[in-house]
Amino acid sequence: MSALLKRTLIFGGTCLTLAACGESAKVEPTSTTSSTTTSTDAATTTTTTAVVPTADAKKEAAKHYQLGLHEGELKNYGTAMKEAQEAVKLDPENIEYLYLRASLYAISRNNEAAIADANTIIKMNPKYKRAWEVRAACNKQMGNKKLAETDEHMIRTLK
Numbered sequence: 001m002s003a004l005l006k007r008t009l010i011f012g013g014t015c016l017t018l019a020a021c022g023e024s025a026k027v028e029p030t031s032t033t034s035s036t037t038t039s040t041d042a043a044t045t046t047t048t049t050a051v052v053p054t055a056d057a058k059k060e061a062a063k064h065y066q067l068g069l070h071e072g073e074l075k076n077y078g079t080a081m082k083e084a085q086e087a088v089k090l091d092p093e094n095i096e097y098l099y100l101r102a103s104l105y106a107i108s109r110n111n112e113a114a115i116a117d118a119n120t121i122i123k124m125n126p127k128y129k130r131a132w133e134v135r136a137a138c139n140k141q142m143g144n145k146k147l148a149e150t151d152e153h154m155i156r157t158l159k
Contacts, residue, residue, distance in 0.1 A: 053091045061090035065097050072104065080104055095121050095128060102134045111138040129158040 053061065068083030084101040091097060102117035115138050121131035136151035
């Protein structure tokens with residue numbers, strides 16, 4: 001691993017160095033409960049669907065998240081990813097669950113998916129420094145030096 005790619009991600013109080021584990025997984029979006037809002041102006045119609053997880057879904061998501069953290073700490077990245085995906089599926093608006101999944105994608109060098117999750121987090125909370133760190137690490141790994149530098153600048157401003 002080159003010096004540029006040595007990047008540490010933290011989740012569950014444990015530091016993980018980005019490394020390939022040879023696993024990546026696809027996420028199929030699903031929702032627990034949803035509500036749809038439609039707004040119309042003179043030229044366009046916009047429909048927004050918000051996922052509203054039930055209390056039971058949130059409780060179940062928290063269990064999957066904790067299992068994902070535990071498996072990640074044990075470096076069982078495939079199992080950790082399955083748990084993180086389930087947590088996000090059940091509660092897609094939870095930033096911590098998205099961050100765990102983004103970190104695991106980054107570890108498995110599924111950079112596009114990691115960046116997509118980081119972008120989702122940044123849209124939800126632009127001050128969430130760890131999402132910028134994941135995005136910077138992935139951009140470096142992909143050779144997107146300019147984007148990585150921009151992300152690193154943002155990280156410094158968030159200290």
